[in-house]
Amino acid sequence: MKKIILLTVFAAISSFALLAQAPPTPPSSANQGGTGPVGGGGAPIGSGIVLLISLAAGYGAKKVFTGMNADKE
Numbered sequence: 001m002k003k004i005i006l007l008t009v010f011a012a013i014s015s016f017a018l019l020a021q022a023p024p025t026p027p028s029s030a031n032q033g034g035t036g037p038v039g040g041g042g043a044p045i046g047s048g049i050v051l052l053i054s055l056a057a058g059y060g061a062k063k064v065f066t067g068m069n070a071d072k073e
Helices: 002-019 046-072
Strands: none
Touching: none
């Protein structure tokens, strides 16, 4: 019962923290009616994809290496 009350209090306090954020800025007149990307663009996703793939390859190589070493013992 004590855990449920503590969890409820934590959820209530954390929900108030979300309300404390400032509202987003309104769109400028330059972006209205244009054919550009929504949100202005400019987020470099190419380098993030390369980072994600390289981390996944490293993790997979580690799993294969530890799996091969476990078979030898």
